Amino acid sequence: MARVIIESLEKRYSPKAAPAVPALDLEIEEGEFLTLLGPSGCGKTTTLRCIAGLERPTGGRVSIGHEVVDAPAERRHVPPEKRDIGMVFQSYALWPHMSVAANVGYPLRMRKVSVPERARRVRDVLEMVGLDEYASRMATDLSGGQQQRVALARALVADPRLLLFDEPLSNLDARLRQDMRSELRDMHRRVGTTSIYVTHDQEEAVSLSTRIVLLNKGEIEQVGTPREIYWHPVSHFVADFVGYDNFLGATVVTADAHGVAVRLDGTDLRLDCPARAGLGEGDQVEIAMRSASVIMGEPAETMPNRCTGTVVDIVYLGDEYIYVLEMGPQRFSVSLRTAEVANIWPHGAPSRGDTVTAAIPPDSLACLPL
Known part of the structure; x- marks a missing residue:
């Protein structure tokens, strides 16, 4: 060696x-x-x-x-x-x-x-x-x-x-x-x-x-x-290369050693993210997340980063569905296995124009300085 x-x-x-x-x-x-x-x-x-x-x-x-x-x-x-x-x-x-x-x-x-x-x-x-x-x-x-x-x-x-x-x-x-x-x-x-x-x-x-x-x-x-x-x-560059496929503009609300809280631009939605050194209140950032990390359906009221959005597009890929959700001026995709869709909505999956609830685990987010 x-x-x-x-x-x-x-x-x-x-x-x-x-x-x-x-x-x-x-x-x-x-x-x-x-x-x-x-x-x-x-x-x-x-x-x-x-x-x-x-x-x-x-x-x-x-x-x-x-x-x-x-x-x-x-x-x-x-x-x-x-x-x-x-x-x-x-x-x-x-x-x-x-x-x-x-x-x-x-x-x-x-x-x-x-x-x-x-x-x-x-x-x-x-x-x-x-x-x-x-x-x-x-x-x-x-x-x-x-x-x-x-x-x-x-x-x-x-x-x-x-x-x-x-x-x-x-x-x-x-x-x-x-x-x-x-x-x-x-x-x-x-x-x-x-x-x-x-x-x-x-x-x-x-x-x-x-x-x-x-x-x-x-x-x-x-x-x-x-x-x-x-x-x-x-x-x-790193996030995009290793598979993050959603990037949302946001502004830092608070930042300390325990985590960063941001507000998505153009919305009232506040998201909690992992701690990131060098950020302070008012900084413009980019929130990166993977479409497979988002939880959809009826997440518990106590789940962090709970939000609602409108389905604006649905792509069927055989063993996977891609839902595109819109919240104000922001859009992000959610990836769900076909079996998951049947379990979450046994009486029928949402269609375009429907309002759905989602939750984004804080640990799955990356807060990137601009």
């Missing part, structure tokens, strides 16, 4: 172009599973390739363990094969003319590990990923999920101090991605190697990571645990 330190990392692809990564500072602890998350073009893959040595930074420093592997100002660059890393690529990058065992054993062959020792380690790692019965098969004769496990075994076989993953599940179908996420979680628990994972899929990031770094245009928007990122976004 190794600690990774990135200091003021800069990467430009041409002197006149805007930097793909302008000045990134980040520390990854030993044994951590850290995910670089963000949309296409945010700099996550460029950052990973700089750590791997596949790209040369134009500024800053990268250290793995106690070794500085890149420092342009000092003319220092350690080539990828000497960084003691394992990497799993999006395209698997397997040798089509080699067997599974030969593909997995290739890093050991390059290190001139003896044939008996190489065979033992290949056998052990194939057993770990559940492919010991496929050792003699040609790699390209396997399914996509099996090929990805071969790529993972190849990355693990040399017992690297650092594992890097570049969107390794994006070529798999939804069911296989779910299965492989479980396998990657189990692998990290068993092996414990420091891992850096790149993805644009927030579900992957939340389910796999001990910590997430959300990038936007090469800069860090937020760093935190999956729960912190998912429930306590710090900006509109």
Whole structure:
């Protein structure tokens, strides 16, 4: 295992172009599973390739363990094969003319590990990923999920101090991605190697990571645990990226260490939200909430953030209904499973123009400064 330190990392692809990564500072602890998350073009893959040595930074420093592997100002660059890393690529990058065992054993062959020792380690790692019965098969004769496990075994076989993953599940179908996420979680628990994972899929990031770094245009928007990122976004960009689909304008009424109370603009509705540092009475804010967090029907009188609205649109999606509610100038959507709708309104669901009651749990809201 190794600690990774990135200091003021800069990467430009041409002197006149805007930097793909302008000045990134980040520390990854030993044994951590850290995910670089963000949309296409945010700099996550460029950052990973700089750590791997596949790209040369134009500024800053990268250290793995106690070794500085890149420092342009000092003319220092350690080539990828000497960084003691394992990497799993999006395209698997397997040798089509080699067997599974030969593909997995290739890093050991390059290190001139003896044939008996190489065979033992290949056998052990194939057993770990559940492919010991496929050792003699040609790699390209396997399914996509099996090929990805071969790529993972190849990355693990040399017992690297650092594992890097570049969107390794994006070529798999939804069911296989779910299965492989479980396998990657189990692998990290068993092996414990420091891992850096790149993805644009927030579900992957939340389910796999001990910590997430959300990038936007090469800069860090937020760093935190999956729960912190998912429930306590710090900006509109973060909230939108991790699935908040309602954004309402509001004004702060009160704010203290116990919570924030706001009034939705254009209405008399007051909402209680979790505490947020730096806010004061009169501040303009944006209230973010997920449509699946809203409770509809006849919520108890004692429930917080109880409100009424008019149904202005209904979208049927098979196993889900989307209700759009209007309160004065504000609109927000509510997502309900089809079975929930039948349970809430056994005698008939509301139609357009009907008035309905809803409640919004305070902990499901995020109060975002403008």
